[in-house]
Amino acid sequence: MNIDYSKELPIVQGRLSLGELEDLIAKPMSEKPTPKYYIALAITLTLLMIGATSLGFTFYYGTGVWGNNQPVGWAFDIVNFVFCVGIGHAGTLISAILFLLRQKWRTAIARFAEAMTIFAVMCAGIFPAVHTGRPWLDGWLLPYPNQHGLWVNFTSPLLWDVFAVSTYFTVSAVFWYIGLIPDFAVMRDRTTGKVKKFLYSLFSLGWRHSHRNWQHYEKSYVILAGFATPLVLSVHTIVSFDFAVSIIPGWHTTIFPPYFVAGAIFSGFAMVVTVLVFVRKVFDLENIITIDHLEKMNKVILATGMMVGYAYAMEFFIAWYSGVQFETFVFINRAFGPYAWAYWIMVSCNVIFPQFFWFKKLRRSIPVMMVIVIFVNVGMWFERFVITVTSLHRDFLPSSWGYYVPTIFDFGILIGSFGLFFTLVLLFVKAMPVVAISEIKAVADGAQPTHHGGDH
Amino acid sequence: MERNTKLHGLVALFDTPDQIIHAAEKVSHSGYKDFDIHTPYPVHGMDDAMKLKPSKLGYVTLVFGLSGAAFALLLMWWTMVVDYPMNIGGKPFFSLPAFIPVTFELTVLFATLATVIGMITFFFRFPDNKHPLHDTPYMQQVSRDKYGVFIGASDPKFNAKEVRALFESLGGKQISEIMEFEKTWQDAFNPKFIGILVTTVILVSGGTYFTLNKLLYITPFNWMEHQFRGVPQEKSDFFADSRMMREPVAGSVARGHMPYEFKDSVAQPADPLENPLVNSAEVFRLGQKKYLTFCSPCHGNYGDGDSRLNQQFPNPPSLHTAKLREWKDGNIYHVITNGQNVMPSYSHQMTVKERWAVVSYIRALQKAKNASETEIEQFRKENTSNGN
Known part of the structure; x- marks a missing residue:
């Protein structure tokens, strides 16, 4: 347990050769699924069906089956949306920002985190799409010339959301696919099955590992990372504008954009750790996704957790310092009003529990980190709940105060979104390399020439 | 290959x-x-x-x-x-x-x-x-x-x-x-190639047309827009007469449309109605306006029966005859409302209040034409003392 942090740790442990690395990562794709895999898939598909049924009821009877009503017109739908988009942000952070910061350890987890980004954004997209009430008319969200002679309102934060989330999804998917092309080529040259060979050839586009291609490829990777970095910050900033541009006390705050971005990274890393702990165990990837990686992610969780804690404190301070009566009331009401239980779940999960990560032993202990990251996931869901519901349920007019209670359909759709997310994760780990094969080869020991130096 | x-x-x-x-x-x-x-x-x-x-x-x-x-x-x-x-x-x-x-x-x-x-x-x-x-x-x-x-x-x-x-x-x-x-050249007129091309064109154009013109207008569940309720002017399967709009219950009176008691009676009613309006400058101005609009084309601007229509039509009577001056207000109102001889009814052009105001104005015209010297003197005195 004594690690010398002054030296860079080897990214791949266990002195694996390049071929062994490839065999290890490609193994899940060449083997038949085990009964355990089917059991896991059955569970996630059940959750997915619960969500599909709830959505069916919502389509059939309208959004009236939800608990939303005046004064809480936004509830689970927007809470889940922000939560899911937030989870997605860890993927882009790992793949783009850590890439630009030359954090080589990101290589082992980047592919998986990017996949989670895409799946999380898919889940997120469901909620606003359904909350429009008539989801079959969601095409009207896009500005296209139409017979109504109407255009969308480009000054509305909700429209910015349409652009931000769809751009984010497209760019993440493209970024992910670009990373996958050399790996598809690897799989194409490994596989023996005819159908698999055809599919991998199709998706590899005929990649030949030529350095004349690698040169442009690396350039494009830097460019995409350079765009994805401000993009990921912009997306959660715009999501926070959904709230901050309104005039509801508790929402109308300039701290929201950085606060939301920090929260997104916090919850996203927690989700990545939650899933990776299982994946590295189930697929024997402990030497590639090492405990050092998990420790580094736990450090990020600790840091962003404290940023979020700072934002909580600063909101209270500004509420008092501004002297605005309504603002002050909202925050006192959050901590001591009818939704105090939600507020204190949020504070304890997000601010108090991550403090255990100050201790190296706890940071490197799988059971401890498992408990803490699950608490963080819960806490971050409650953060969005607190922001949305407590601000709405008591605003300017005491005569229209209310108390929001979700219905079974609200929970059903939430469960369904988890079902969709984990189903996609399970399909992904069986169909594509969970770790970027060509990237992990490049950072293995002895993979780069000695006399040219590895400091490029 | x-x-x-x-x-x-x-x-x-x-x-x-x-x-x-x-x-x-x-x-x-x-x-x-x-x-x-x-x-x-x-x-x-x-x-x-x-x-x-x-x-x-x-x-x-x-x-x-x-x-x-x-x-x-x-x-x-x-x-x-x-x-x-x-x-x-x-x-x-x-x-x-x-x-x-x-x-x-x-x-x-x-x-x-x-x-x-x-x-x-x-x-x-x-x-x-x-x-x-x-x-x-x-x-x-x-x-x-x-x-x-x-x-x-x-x-x-x-x-x-x-x-x-x-x-x-x-x-x-x-x-x-x-x-x-071994290079295998594909013929551009290869039926398979043309088939793929045509299929692609049909799928893309048809898909675009279907999405923008049909899919976006399909409403799977539309009972927020179409509810079980009657729409006026539409056919009804519920009512025997197939009309959705119902007739009012017999004897209903629409607001502001109290029917005239002596409607269509050619003879003057034995006990005519009283003028409900109290004389005031406002009533006279309203009466004057309506009189000049509807009455003056025949009866003349001052009720003398001397309009341009004289000699072109059965001459309209003067309103200053002894018969008219002795009539009660209700008699004049009855004629305006129901018409008389060639004069049509004005009940559709003028409201009840306007008709009574016209009656008041005719009374003022009659008074002005037949005032005695003392009354004129009195009037002048009052007006000068008021500073007019």
Whole structure:
């Protein structure tokens, strides 16, 4: 347990050769699924069906089956949306920002985190799409010339959301696919099955590992990372504008954009750790996704957790310092009003529990980190709940105060979104390399020439 | 696919990154242009060893990123300022701060998509699954953990023996020849090809038409719009007379439309109605206005029966006859409401109040025509004392 942090740790442990690395990562794709895999898939598909049924009821009877009503017109739908988009942000952070910061350890987890980004954004997209009430008319969200002679309102934060989330999804998917092309080529040259060979050839586009291609490829990777970095910050900033541009006390705050971005990274890393702990165990990837990686992610969780804690404190301070009566009331009401239980779940999960990560032993202990990251996931869901519901349920007019209670359909759709997310994760780990094969080869020991130096 | 006997190039494999860097330096130094290095991952320092120029991919990104920004701003300016301006709290139609998010997103979208599509199509010439290097043991090994060098037969300096010797001197292993694939030309009028083309055209155009014109207007559940209720002017399956709009209950009186008691009675009622209006300047002004509009064309401006219609029509009577002056207000009202002889009813042109005001005005006209000297004197006195 004594690690010398002054030296860079080897990214791949266990002195694996390049071929062994490839065999290890490609193994899940060449083997038949085990009964355990089917059991896991059955569970996630059940959750997915619960969500599909709830959505069916919502389509059939309208959004009236939800608990939303005046004064809480936004509830689970927007809470889940922000939560899911937030989870997605860890993927882009790992793949783009850590890439630009030359954090080589990101290589082992980047592919998986990017996949989670895409799946999380898919889940997120469901909620606003359904909350429009008539989801079959969601095409009207896009500005296209139409017979109504109407255009969308480009000054509305909700429209910015349409652009931000769809751009984010497209760019993440493209970024992910670009990373996958050399790996598809690897799989194409490994596989023996005819159908698999055809599919991998199709998706590899005929990649030949030529350095004349690698040169442009690396350039494009830097460019995409350079765009994805401000993009990921912009997306959660715009999501926070959904709230901050309104005039509801508790929402109308300039701290929201950085606060939301920090929260997104916090919850996203927690989700990545939650899933990776299982994946590295189930697929024997402990030497590639090492405990050092998990420790580094736990450090990020600790840091962003404290940023979020700072934002909580600063909101209270500004509420008092501004002297605005309504603002002050909202925050006192959050901590001591009818939704105090939600507020204190949020504070304890997000601010108090991550403090255990100050201790190296706890940071490197799988059971401890498992408990803490699950608490963080819960806490971050409650953060969005607190922001949305407590601000709405008591605003300017005491005569229209209310108390929001979700219905079974609200929970059903939430469960369904988890079902969709984990189903996609399970399909992904069986169909594509969970770790970027060509990237992990490049950072293995002895993979780069000695006399040219590895400091490029 | 079959390979023919035409040589595409020679390949050799190396075991370590140091060896391949050395090999790349030597091959590029020997003056070969059509050569390539194949490595399972990008090897650092290879650009210099192969003497490659820096990638020009960034220019594609720059051009398309700027286009995205310009497109976004133009689109928002045209829609929000020109085509459909919306006044939002008096703010300017072109409100740049609110346009920044969409501009940024479209810049990123255009730039990244153009970079990737441009790289794959123009820089890589992909998709290319029919390259001679595919499906060779060479490709399978560089895909895994070996480092390969390739010199193409199309290079002007290419000489199979020299190249083989060069590879051997560098320590290359598994030196082998790569043969071209047998080219199979596809006829442009191949029925299969035309079939695919036509199918694609039909699917794309039909899909677009269906999406924009049908799919977006399909309402799976529409009972928020169409409810079980009657719409006036529509056919009803519920009522016997098939009319959705019902008639009022017999004897109903619409607001402000109290029926006239002596309607259609030609003879004067025995006990006519009383004028409900109290004389005032306002009543007289209303009466004057309506009298000049509806009555004066026949009866004359002062009720003398001397209008332009005289001699062209049965002469309208004067309103200053003894009979008229002795009539009660109700009698005059009855004639206005029901008409008399050739005079039609004015109940549709004038409200009840207006008809009574006309009666009051006629009374004032009668008074003015037949006032005694003392009354005129009195009137003058009152008016001068009021300062008029």
